[in-house]
Amino acid sequence: MTEHSPDAPAQRYDAALADTIETTWQARWKADGTYHTPNPAGTLTEGPANGPADLASREKLFIMDMFPYPSGTGLHVGHPLGYISTDVYARFKRMTGFNVLHTMGYDAFGLPAEEHARATGEHPRANTEANIANMSRQLARLGLGHDDRRSIATTDEAYYRWTQWIFNQIFNAWFDETQGKARRIEELEAEFESGVRTPADGSVWAELSAGERRSLVNTYRLAYVSEAPVNWCPGLGTVLANEEVTAEGRSDRGNYPVFRRPLKQWMMRITAYTDRLLDDLDLLDWTDSIKTMQRNWIGRSEGAHVDFRVPTASADDGEVATIRVFTTRPDTLFGATYMVLAPEHPLVENLTTEAWPEGTKDAWTGGASTPGEAVTSYRRRTSQMSDLDRQEHKDKTGVFTGSYAVNPVNDASIPVFIADYVLMGYGTGAIMAVPGQDERDWEFAEVFDLDIIRTVQPPADFDGDAFTGNGPAINSGFLDGMQIDEAKSSIIEHLSEIGAGEGTITTKLRDWLFARQRYWGEPIPIVFDEDGNARAVPDDLLPVDLPELIDWAPRELDEDSEPEPPLGRADGWTTVELDLGDGVKTYKRDLNTMPQWAGSCWYYLRYIDPLSDDVVANPISEKYWMGGDNPTEGGVDLYVGGVEHAVLHLLYSRFWHKVLFDLGHVSTPEPFKRLINQGYIQAYAFTDDRGMYVEASEVEEVSGAWVRNGEPVNREFGKMGKGLKNSVTPDDMYRDYGADTLRLYEMFMGPIDQDRPWETKSVVGSQRLLQRIWRNLVDEETGELTIAEIPIPDDLNRVLHRTIDVVRRDMDALSFNTSIARITELNNELTKLEGPTPHAVADALVRMIAPLVPHVAEELWSRMGHDDSVVYADFPIADPSQLVDDEIEIPVQIKGKVRSRITIAADADETSIEAAALADPRIVELLAGAEIRKVIVIPGKLVNIVA
């Protein structure tokens, strides 16, 4: 803390006084439980010791921040931006009659702790707990009004017990397509037993052994083990979800290469929820950009499957294969002049002929003497390319397989190619190529000299290649003349009739790969029986504790290796004796842990009832806080966090919530009703002549140039953080200005959702405002109040009530920067006032600043003689009679330019306003007898004369 200057008045509001005030009130709040939020039932029904008695019966408001990962580097001033916003809003709402739930937790499992531990040799738990302690200290110093009884860390056993419980709920559920919702697995077994439903694989339930039944049922579960190509990241020793792999084919964390290979892994059936995840976005008050990102990620597209037969060379003795393609443009089928399969497509071997057929063009062969040679060499070439190379290599390449397929609508014989521009992972891994209506196909057709048939008539002025717009069908038999939509439905109907295809929907969303071969995560609560069938650990045996491993570090492995879960090294833990209803037997534990995202999927639910040990959350409290009385409007009322979670966290969380909703554990279909993405704090960063970042705090400006240690440096601009070496810590701000000043400055910088550049030199402006407010209420020399019970001058009273009116509205709209501007204006009026400040103005002012700067507000409130906390004081309400004037001044324009002003009665009618405007001496002079063509009068606003 900066020392109080010996020359300054004893009671000046400076960093030293702020520090005293802030630490005093933080201690008081803690002692009084000021932010203890009462639940309606179950645990935590107690409210604050000095708060209103009726809190629990008030309307609720559930406000959340995206909880942080407890990083070892501590906070910089960019981190708490969102937390301050939610705190100000929560405090405002408390003062306007709401019971507000606001707390903070830590997302403490996951790779970074383990990577840090790997580097330092410290156990992840010790490191994580130290980081949490440090971050909690830094955040507490900001004066955030959190109910600390509700704080959780995802690494707490009492917390991950319920993460595992939710896993079991998901494991013990299946998705009923006809009802469009998840149901309990017992209901599936009952349906098989009674014969209402027959197993999809054709087996007969009654003839199956217990083990076979278990194995069959396992294939229906929402959490299931599958052997499928997954993202294997040897550098991290674990497999990763699609969402955790970058476009460059590397791990999101650590940037290690990722390889696709088939492995047995836990999956979650998120694809069952595709339609609901899309449709329910409409229920949410989120920005369009986040909704669009989710829609793009899910990637639903409607189209058709079309089957192309590939007859044998002698035509009449059957066929080699049937190639199924997915297309969003079945209407262009008549323009399909060739086909392309992904190089990895399983039919490629069948389709590759012994020799090049008659009519093979040179360009199609890739220079090889046989199709087999061409295909083998092309496939080898593709498999050696990284995903990145494959993306950058936009020139179309490919080879002919030697086979011809038959277009089902016109019997045209079209060549079948393999090319890397068709991806195995989307649709069916095969396409019908329609160069006339598809740019990629057009490019390929040009390179390989293939036919191009337009099947949609482009407009006369169209001079491009492929035409992808709407227009009438041409060269398309019975479709000719139809617009795209009509042509699509007609051709789909036709294909169904001739058995060559059907309408279908494809999505990019894949099931969620849920297992990680890491130590620092929740153990998956599954054991395997002697048949190898997965069995859930019974709920009453949860949590499955994470064993205290000494040798917990993952092995760094090469590409061809198998994952080696660290939990496999936990002696005495990997097997367990259990009675799962058929006697005590020995089971093998699942050795995987859950991904980072698991704990954050449901933490809002535990905030509601963190101490309950018999249910995940008391149903009455859950319904109260989530707003389940009106489910379609329900959910967390405000969720603030970074845009980087637009897909991963927010998609997974919605998915888990929907499963819990289907199973009756939560009362709303969506977890987060309203979402705001706060902007980032940015700052100047500096590089030396080698391009390396240097400590921004050591750079000085010398006559317009940027210099560090006498050396010139380059100035850049970017997100504040360790990487750019441009961090400013909140601790520095507490020392130099105090927490209230930091809060005020961050809220004043701009709108909550906008990025904003940090400027330490501007922070002083916010401190000055607090000093001026303080000085208007307190004598700086003596500390005596300069407030008196005197009448408020009329003008000041009007300013006061207008300020109250606007601040109330702006705070409600989370527009804190403009709220502060209005409060500043009011305070500037007080500064001009001779003599003491009228009590009623001081009272309203202190209440209005309380959400923004709670410590100094509490101090002033207390000095003004209140025993209770300002936290639950009523926010002022404007007197409507003070919002209207008897007389107002309005501008008079001539041809849209302000030329004069007239003062008229506020309720004057159009005629009298017009008359007053035309009688104004200045207007008369300017018009100088010119002909008046029109006069526009907007009562209460302005007059515009057209002359």
Next chain:
RNA sequence: GCCCGGAUGGCGGAAUUGGCAGACGCGAUGGAUUCAAAAUCCAUUGUCCGAAAGGGCGUGUGGGUUCAAGUCCCACUCCGGGCACCA
């Protein structure tokens, strides 16, 4: 390439959604106070012409609608973000 945002003084940003552009703050300039400095207080601060009164211009660019456009429409430029050979 496609999809979202955005562009307003030296800087951060306001503008109740078509009605006085630049609120509020930072910075800057001048003044008061002080032995001096800091702090504080007062004044000025979009730009150009003008001694002033006053006037011209002005919200990325070019057009348009309107009595009136930062705001609406059309075409573009630049910046930020997301997706991307997704059939």
